[in-house]
Amino acid sequence: MEHVSRVLTRGIAGHSVWRYLLNSAVVALGTVLAGSVVALLAATAVARFRFRFRTTFLILLLIVQMIPAEALLIPLFLMVRRLGLYDQLLGLVVVNVGFTLPFAIWMLRTFVAAVPKELEEAAAIDGAGRLVTFWRVLFPLVAPGLVATSIFSFITAWNEFVFALTLINDQGGYTMPVALGFFTSQRSTDWGGIMAASTLMTIPVIVFFLLVQRRMVSGLVAGAVKG
Template sequence: MIRTGQRRWDGWRLGGRVLLAFLLVATLMPMAWMLSTSVKSQFAATQYPPEWWPRNPTLQEYTALLSPESAVGREFLRYMANSLWVSSATTLLGVAVAVPAAYAFSRFRFPGRNALFFAVLVRNMFPTVVFLMPLFIMMRWLGLVDTHWSLILTYLTFGLPLSIWLLKGFYDNIPVQLEQAARIDGATRFQAFLLIVMPLSSPGIIATAIYSFILAWNEYVYALTFLNDKTALTLPVGLQRFFSEHATNWPGLMAATFIMSIPVIVLFLVLQKYFVRALTEGAVKS
């Protein structure tokens, strides 16, 4: 019986590893093809049958995109700077709002607490495109159309519900007795929160920051709708408009897309342990 169970367990483990290997290949193949196309010439990128790796690879497209001396480089770097500003501002403001809001939902009891908490989560039950026209009308009324603040405020409405829910689960798992002990030692509630709760909840805060940054960095539909000024475009919209209006430069487009994906990949690889810990610890109340 033990051997049979062991064989069954080994079969499940083997099947799981095969499935993970398949998913890994399916995930990495688009990135590999993107990188391969980005170092090809225009002729090599359009030839048939395609070749996985060019015979004469070149970094010409990367040099042009990252050089502020060329027109293409100046435009690309402007788009990247806009995306960095919008994503960073969204992340900082999102964390600054989500942390005290989640702490209040976790520690305080007030009338309408549960209704308000679930009302926050209701926002994520609807597709983002449903709110496109109402938000556009509101931003036009506020005079924020064609400014980055329209995107920052919009992205906050997308990221805050999940961020608050995630952090609330983290605060629920932190014993209240730790704060009470700090209060007995003479600390104020704010000092107990800052010195005790914040360090213990750092994985959740980091996960929230990663989520907010990725959401703002990759968003396309609202950036396309709210921004018409070419100097204010973010990377997703800027790349689409630039390469569709001028020429079908596939190596240049793949090089720009690969550069665009690097910050997100590096951010997730460096901080993935905090992200996984936040999802496993913060989403389940002990």
């Protein structure tokens, strides 16, 4: 508790620890929200529609997952700087969304494909349009998969280090994983500070998981009953 109190009162590298936690929260939640919308729409298109190069698109998603993040670091840095998003949390969100999308699309595709088409056809016969069918029929049944991908995206963006260190220059804009590096110097390492800050860093992840756990379980039960 002594080290935790010291980190909370003194901060890290002249900045409050809450600032670093807030930066991480903005990046993680932005990644979850933007990535979930894009992944759900893409997964629905892949699972429900037949188009040219559909299989090629799915294979490319797997290939992208095999590429190490370090190999994409320089191209992403140049792209973010050209877009004017360097040293901004928005640029980090965009990169994290692109990094988590392939897995999210593959996972959500399975959930969308598991929903019987007859449910959507029945809604169409009753006069529901595509948007109403998507929101009232498909979305509630795919919600458990959306929660699962959200957990993956949140944890990935929350713990991401390499992109945050490269794309953010201002120390006040660092995320929590990068801020932990301030406890290490050439002469010594403040292990007490690292463990205290790491403990504080894990609390939001646990809270996020507890918040979405009930929705995931209730969504699974509701999906089984509606199916």
